[in-house]
Amino acid sequence: MERKEAQRRFEYSGVLPRLFVRIGVLPFLLLIALIVFTALSERFLTAENLITVARQATYLAIVAMGQMLALLTGGFDLSVGKIVAITSVITALTMAPLAAAHPDATATTLTLGILAGIGAGTLVGVVNGVGVALFNVSPFMMTLGTAAISFGIALTLTSGVPVYGIPDAFGTIFSFARIFDIPSPVYVTAGLFVAMYVLLNWTRMGRYFYAVGGNLKASRLSGINTRFYLFMAYVLCGALAAVAGALLTARLETGEANIGASMPLDSIAACVIGGVSLRGGIGHVGNVVLGAIFIGLIQNGMDLAQIQSYLQEVVIGVLLILAVIADQLRQFVMLRLKD
Amino acid sequence: MSTQTLAQAEGVGVGSTAPTPILQAQGVSKQFPGVLALDAVDFELPAGEVHVLFGENGAGKSTLIQILAGVHAPTEGGIRFRGQPVELQGVHHARTLGISAVFQEFSLVPTLTIEENLFLGAELTNHGVLDKAALHRQADDILKRLGFPLRPRQRVQDLTRAEQQMVEIAKAFRTDLSVLILDEPTASLTDREAERLFAMIEQAKSRGVGIVYVTHRMREIHRLGDRVTVLRDGKRVATLNVADADDDRLLQLMTGRVISQVFPKIAYRPERTLLEISQLTTADNAVRGVSLSVRGGEVVGLAGLIGSGKSVVGRACFGLEHLASGRVSFDGRDVTGRSARAMLDLGAFYLPPDRREEGLVMMRSVRENVSLPWLAARPFSRFGFIDRGSEGAQVRDLAERLNLQPRNIEHDLERLSGGNQQKVLLAKGLVSAVKLFILDEPTVGVDVGTRVAIYGFIRDLCESGAGILLISSDLPEILHLTNRTYVMYRGDMRAELDGAEITEDRVLANFFERTRA
Numbered sequence: 001m002e003r004k005e006a007q008r009r010f011e012y013s014g015v016l017p018r019l020f021v022r023i024g025v026l027p028f029l030l031l032i033a034l035i036v037f038t039a040l041s042e043r044f045l046t047a048e049n050l051i052t053v054a055r056q057a058t059y060l061a062i063v064a065m066g067q068m069l070a071l072l073t074g075g076f077d078l079s080v081g082k083i084v085a086i087t088s089v090i091t092a093l094t095m096a097p098l099a100a101a102h103p104d105a106t107a108t109t110l111t112l113g114i115l116a117g118i119g120a121g122t123l124v125g126v127v128n129g130v131g132v133a134l135f136n137v138s139p140f141m142m143t144l145g146t147a148a149i150s151f152g153i154a155l156t157l158t159s160g161v162p163v164y165g166i167p168d169a170f171g172t173i174f175s176f177a178r179i180f181d182i183p184s185p186v187y188v189t190a191g192l193f194v195a196m197y198v199l200l201n202w203t204r205m206g207r208y209f210y211a212v213g214g215n216l217k218a219s220r221l222s223g224i225n226t227r228f229y230l231f232m233a234y235v236l237c238g239a240l241a242a243v244a245g246a247l248l249t250a251r252l253e254t255g256e257a258n259i260g261a262s263m264p265l266d267s268i269a270a271c272v273i274g275g276v277s278l279r280g281g282i283g284h285v286g287n288v289v290l291g292a293i294f295i296g297l298i299q300n301g302m303d304l305a306q307i308q309s310y311l312q313e314v315v316i317g318v319l320l321i322l323a324v325i326a327d328q329l330r331q332f333v334m335l336r337l338k339d
Numbered sequence: 340m341s342t343q344t345l346a347q348a349e350g351v352g353v354g355s356t357a358p359t360p361i362l363q364a365q366g367v368s369k370q371f372p373g374v375l376a377l378d379a380v381d382f383e384l385p386a387g388e389v390h391v392l393f394g395e396n397g398a399g400k401s402t403l404i405q406i407l408a409g410v411h412a413p414t415e416g417g418i419r420f421r422g423q424p425v426e427l428q429g430v431h432h433a434r435t436l437g438i439s440a441v442f443q444e445f446s447l448v449p450t451l452t453i454e455e456n457l458f459l460g461a462e463l464t465n466h467g468v469l470d471k472a473a474l475h476r477q478a479d480d481i482l483k484r485l486g487f488p489l490r491p492r493q494r495v496q497d498l499t500r501a502e503q504q505m506v507e508i509a510k511a512f513r514t515d516l517s518v519l520i521l522d523e524p525t526a527s528l529t530d531r532e533a534e535r536l537f538a539m540i541e542q543a544k545s546r547g548v549g550i551v552y553v554t555h556r557m558r559e560i561h562r563l564g565d566r567v568t569v570l571r572d573g574k575r576v577a578t579l580n581v582a583d584a585d586d587d588r589l590l591q592l593m594t595g596r597v598i599s600q601v602f603p604k605i606a607y608r609p610e611r612t613l614l615e616i617s618q619l620t621t622a623d624n625a626v627r628g629v630s631l632s633v634r635g636g637e638v639v640g641l642a643g644l645i646g647s648g649k650s651v652v653g654r655a656c657f658g659l660e661h662l663a664s665g666r667v668s669f670d671g672r673d674v675t676g677r678s679a680r681a682m683l684d685l686g687a688f689y690l691p692p693d694r695r696e697e698g699l700v701m702m703r704s705v706r707e708n709v710s711l712p713w714l715a716a717r718p719f720s721r722f723g724f725i726d727r728g729s730e731g732a733q734v735r736d737l738a739e740r741l742n743l744q745p746r747n748i749e750h751d752l753e754r755l756s757g758g759n760q761q762k763v764l765l766a767k768g769l770v771s772a773v774k775l776f777i778l779d780e781p782t783v784g785v786d787v788g789t790r791v792a793i794y795g796f797i798r799d800l801c802e803s804g805a806g807i808l809l810i811s812s813d814l815p816e817i818l819h820l821t822n823r824t825y826v827m828y829r830g831d832m833r834a835e836l837d838g839a840e841i842t843e844d845r846v847l848a849n850f851f852e853r854t855r856a
Contacts, residue, residue: 211700211707218691219711221679
């Protein structure tokens with residue numbers, strides 16, 4: 001018995017396990033990805049390519065930050081992809097007729113279109129929040145249901161075909177413009193990241209998201225209106241997904257009902273790889289963004305290495321499962337290290 | 340240390356026991372992170388004996404039976420079964436040897452039927468197909484033999500707690516039983532059901548089954564027990580024949596300390612009434628027509644067994660129970676049914692009995708836990724943002740006052756010992772100016788050091804004018820800390836005792852069923 005204990009202690013006292021417990025699996029993965037893809041393609045590690053990665057990763061990063069809120073409170077949001085879709089459709093459907101009727105009032109057209117689109121996406125988040133927080137519907141069923149509803153509405157409105165007629169300025173400003181060589185969506189993401197960082201670390205609401213997800217009963221006994229904060233997590237998640245939807249519409253220059261299908265999986269993967277606990281209560285927004293960038297890097301690297309996109313799905317799925325296993329392993333090692 | 344305990348124990352122990360015990364624990368210790376739950380405990384159980392384990396919460400009773408039942412492996416020491424050393428690989432392994440335990444937490448699948456539960460993991464099959472007829476017949480046999488009024492095809496979720504317990508016990512009797520471990524089995528039973536359980540225990544005993552019986556009810560020790568082992572702070576204090584063990588002796592062995600060192604002297608200066616509960620009845624009838632009052636500057640006890648409704652009273656004050664009738668007023672204001680937030684803002688604090696379940700956010704830091712109820716107000720909130728500087732300063736100060744170990748307030752709570760977690764829970768009530776503390780089992784499962792620290796705080800709070808309602812099933816706590824005590828029994832208020840009236844006899848007399856005259 002004595003010997004077994006000693007052996008165990010020896011096994012987990014290394015530097016690597018300690019580092020692993022401290023920072024999680026993500027930095028290791030990022031390092032491996034960088035090395036592998038640099039070896040596979042010389043175009044990978046260039047400034048221009050890394051900027052491309054940053055721009056491609058922005059949409060996922062924004063959605064993942066929203067997803068993180070749902071995960072922190074101990075739930076998740078499977079409707080983020082369809083929120084992106086319905087935002088895209090509503091944005092385009094609002095802008096197209098306005099642009100046709102008043103070709104000169106571009107600023108008004110863009111503002112109204114963005115507001116309508118983000119409003120529609122946020123509304124889905126509101127419905128999710130009402131279901132989960134007020135009616136105690138499990139997040140799984142609730143968000144799966146609203147995903148179906150949103151998708152149905154988006155398809156009905158567009159008959160499944162892309163919506164054209166968005167003013168060129170939308171794409172120019174919100175997708176292709178560059179300031180100091182950095183594409184505009186990256187600035188939007190950076191701004192949202194700062195806002196999220198402040199929200200989660202310096203405001204009551206952020207603190208309460210962690211508390212509610214960590215222990216609902218203890219939070220209620222501490223006088224926290226747990227229903228309200230659960231509700232807000234889904235509203236903000238919906239709003240963030242909607243922002244990503246609007247930006248993606250600017251990128252595509254059309255409104256499409258079929259975009260965002262991989263968002264639920266990718267955003268949950270980004271969070272989990274970034275160390276957000278599926279049990280709620282744990283996670284850092286910085287790591288979530290890194291998780292999204294990591295997935296962007298993988299996709300970009302595989303593109304350059306000419307791995308076909310169907311196979312890329314396989315890789316993302318495998319990575320997600322590995323990240324969850326790594327998280328379990330980390331819990332295990334952490335308990336062992338405690339003594 | 341262990342030899343000394345052994346010698347000491349043998350001094351009061353019993354010389355003549357049956358030849359080879361069925362089950363023996365030798366110098367068993369169990370170290371949990373930060374806590375030595377069992378410290379070199381010896382225990383032996385001859386065939387046909389009912390051996391009672393007696394001790395306070397946290398004395399190590401549960402840890403010992405968990406080790407005997409194969410739930411935990413001991414860190415040191417060993418177990419012998421019928422004289423042979425065994426290393427129990429788990430509950431299932433223990434069961435195959437004939438050692439079965441019925442814990443307070445049931446291990447039943449609520450959505451399955453009684454017969455499916457009885458044979459879970461040992462289903463009878465015929466050419467790979469479930470032999471449901473045989474299963475039903477055997478389940479029926481077991482239930483009939485035990486005299487339980489249950490039908491094998493009932494779903495477990497439709498049963499009462501007492502009936503579920505019968506299923507647990509029946510499960511133990513499914514295989515050839517040599518050791519039966521029962522953890523407070525009568526806690527949820529009516530008198531009649533308890534009598535049937537006792538009859539069954541006697542029947543098992545006559546067939547040579549050894550029985551380990553955990554309880555803190557004196558009556559049951561005398562009714563059933565052959566020998567009793569008293570545990571305290573993880574150590575075995577004594578093993579004696581029940582015939583030699585009168586109640587006073589057992590209580591003294593259980594608490595065992597120089598009382599004056601543990602319990603502080605409190606100067607009570609009762610002032611105006613802070614909390615007034617009148618004729619409170621909850622919607623689920625767990626509490627019926629209960630009235631009590633707490634004034635500033637006093638410690639009022641609310642005693643009773645688990646399930647007596649004493650916890651419900653505390654919860655009802657914090658808006659956590661549905662009320663059928665009655666009134667709660669605080670500081671002259673009617674607060675019946677007000678929320679936890681409202682009560683906190685008025686200056687009342689409720690400390691729940693189960694810190695993991697309702698008290699703390701285990702994966703977050705000490706700092707975040709302590710400030711959680713008070714973030715909306717100064718000094719933690721400034722211009723809508725959290726002032727992390729003053730939050731840290733305030734929490735560090737409290738950690739200092741409570742002597743939190745380790746002192747680092749950024750540690751998450753999973754990494755603290757039970758005693759230190761309990762200090763964090765208490766600290767949540769010390770941040771703001773609180774006038775009334777409702778403390779439900781404030782010292783459950785903590786070591787003596789923490790106990791002393793917590794009692795010290797109760798004294799300080801009381802002497803500075805706060806009112807304290809101490810809800811506790813820990814008798815010494817009630818006897819030594821309170822200046823007034825209410826005793827509840829099964830949802831009713833049984834007695835109110837004042838000052839010198841708070842004696843062991845008078846409290847205990849109201850703890851249990853009144854003896855039938």
